[in-house]
Amino acid sequence: HYDLLGGRSPYNDLTMRQAAALRTELAKKKAGVPVAVGMRNWQPYVADTLRDLADGGARRVLGFIMAAHRSEASFERYQATVNDARVALGEGAPEVVYPEPWHDHPLFTTAVASRAREAYSRLDFPDRSRARLIFTAHSIPLAMAQAGPYVEQLTQSARIVAADLGIDTWQFAYQSRSGSPRDAWLEPDIKETLRSLDAKIAVIVPLGFLCDHVEVLYDLDIEAAQVARAAGIRMERAPTVGDHPLFIEMMASIVAAHSR
Numbered sequence: 001h002y003d004l005l006g007g008r009s010p011y012n013d014l015t016m017r018q019a020a021a022l023r024t025e026l027a028k029k030k031a032g033v034p035v036a037v038g039m040r041n042w043q044p045y046v047a048d049t050l051r052d053l054a055d056g057g058a059r060r061v062l063g064f065i066m067a068a069h070r071s072e073a074s075f076e077r078y079q080a081t082v083n084d085a086r087v088a089l090g091e092g093a094p095e096v097v098y099p100e101p102w103h104d105h106p107l108f109t110t111a112v113a114s115r116a117r118e119a120y121s122r123l124d125f126p127d128r129s130r131a132r133l134i135f136t137a138h139s140i141p142l143a144m145a146q147a148g149p150y151v152e153q154l155t156q157s158a159r160i161v162a163a164d165l166g167i168d169t170w171q172f173a174y175q176s177r178s179g180s181p182r183d184a185w186l187e188p189d190i191k192e193t194l195r196s197l198d199a200k201i202a203v204i205v206p207l208g209f210l211c212d213h214v215e216v217l218y219d220l221d222i223e224a225a226q227v228a229r230a231a232g233i234r235m236e237r238a239p240t241v242g243d244h245p246l247f248i249e250m251m252a253s254i255v256a257a258h259s260r
Contacts, residue, residue, distance in 0.1 A: 001218040012042065014211035014242060015066070018251075021243040025252040033259050034058075040081050047085040054092050061094045062258045064251065066210050068103040068157065071140050071150035099254045103153040104160060107250035111241045112157070112207060113164035119203045119238040120165075131236070132199040133167050134190070137208025138215065139174035142184040151186070157207055175206075175224070176215045190220070191227045194235070202228065205238045210247075212240050 038049030067074035086093035135158040162170045173193040174186045228235035241247040
């Protein structure tokens, strides 16, 4: 997958771009709060970032986990990683707090709707009303989904975005599943959804992702697009929110509220 996309993941670059935009927005708000990036699975690691913050005198940190919809995989594992880093630091570890859920924040949902409109704008005007709106998110094991608010929060976000777009008929599909095929995961899969779609135009909105990384670029733009072409469907994929000004503004407002 990486080879087909230039040999590397764009994830770090995109996340750093979000962080840079957040710094700029906070400066506009006169909120002198440093912004640092920490990751679970690659550099800069959470433990190293938290140590640097502690060495710089930070005593209270807002942990803004880059996932709008919460599950054990998307949220709790990051909290556990932060907690492990704090334990390793010992008494000098900063306190880490987390924001309330923001999947239904109007700035977030409006940013998603704005990105969706970018996809609709590539269609001729008569085709826009004939296009089927499909939201996607990362599939997770069914047992994990049943233990948390993931599906409920995704549904809430999708409903708000669809209403913003003035669209009554829409559907949800999942993508990027892994693990044993014997285990139950959230369905339907986007590829099966496209194969059985009762429309010839589809607008795909990757609601569950915050930047155009490999699981969006490959799983949708290559794999799902191939299925759509084979089914005779024109597929237009909306960009993720990325560094959309409204999304960055939302992050800045949350940071500012916690820094008072």
